[in-house]
Amino acid sequence: MPTDDITASAAGTWTLGDRTVNRMGFGSMRITANPDRELAIRVLRRAVELGVNHIDTAAFYRSPGGTLDVGTGPVRYATDLIRQALAPYPDDLVIATKVGPGDDPSTGFYEATTAAQLRHQVEENLRRLDRDHLDVVNLRVMKRSGRDSLAERFGALAQLREAGLIRHLGLSNVHLEHLDEAQAIAPVVGVQNSYAIDINRTDDELVRICAQRGVAFVPFFAIAGAQREAGATHDHDEAILAVAAAHSATPHQIRLAWSLHQGPHVLAIPGTGNPDHLAENIAAGALRLSADELARLG
Template structure:
């Protein structure tokens, strides 16, 4: 079995299967009530990292988590992201320093926290020097508003540049058993001891023959096999599958206890 915990920076340890809150609906009232129940159940099942973002409902998702979970258990780490603004045309990247500062303050208010323990740059804004974006977040970290800094959807070169400005504790790129575009970024994170939080950790096409075959061998679901493969792929992997269903949540969390044989792991690795 792979390790069951992972370190974020030097001072936080979390379980290696987190929860992505993006899919939790904030309205209408009945669906919001279920979403709150799902968030609370995730913590009851041992999840110690929950991922949200300013983009998710333009702060409504952060407020939902605060309503569900505040005051937060000491072991729970809620990570949020900044760097996207709402426009009439939809979400737009914006890494201007004043925007990042404002969104950090809004995240603190909505999550009812004095410090954001892990704050990730949602995307690198190509119109703003990366040094200015990471440098602004580093200033906020030094001011005590941020505990650890992370990035999302970055290349190896961008990660290297960011690390020359500040300590980077996490990277959140798209990655799963059938989509390994960011293998090089994952390998760089593994070597540097940086947590890698794959978004879309379960590929929507779960009928791939090898995944189905391994699932049948283990009496598991294809989604569970996909998550288990991620946990075997790197000790720095921290999947954050999301759902608005209590049953699906339980299924996802159970994947952390699913052990792949070396043969099964190699078959899945060779198939993509």
């Protein structure tokens, strides 16, 4: 499908707390993979030019080492690249970050479990992004299999929200009981989980409940699927291929379109370090799938 004239606004909008964003956003994890920093900066600036005003990031997104652990050369942090590319930031730009997982270059990954550790991570994000407050902070649970209480950790972030360091709070990698627990403490604007047409469909109910409660659902790995951090999957079933052909679209665009069709509260955050793929991802927001096509896709 043509991509030249399509912007992120084609996907529609959603309100995160008091901030209205286009439902087609951008995930920043993959921009650290290429040692060409200037290319990463160009991709970020192009994303904003194409109407992206919701960027997902984390202080632990870095390469080499870190989440992706690819590429060579000096360490590249996604938050640093965002600052270098976009500061001073557009007034309508919402940057959502995550805390919980920590990345200590000397000792590796750890999970913040105390108020002091969480504050340190919030302050690291503030410093790297050069902000006096964070638009959205998602408390990330490192192991999805865990169902331990997050009340103490979320309560610590709620206190930082009251102090003005955080504007809005969200959750990541969680179950419904975590959402219930958090909403009893402070408003939750979004839930960010791994979810795609062919993975983690047990979250279908959570997607529905988020819609009922006016909470954004922000799936990651919508394109990668089971490939996760390894990148975009090339394992597409016949239904995806057929619907893609009918729309003169790529299978990855159909995956994104399917995600957006799960409800007006669903926000897409596909990531890439490739300008052409960026345009393709954003153009997926203009796709309109029929009821029959959605039924075929499952």
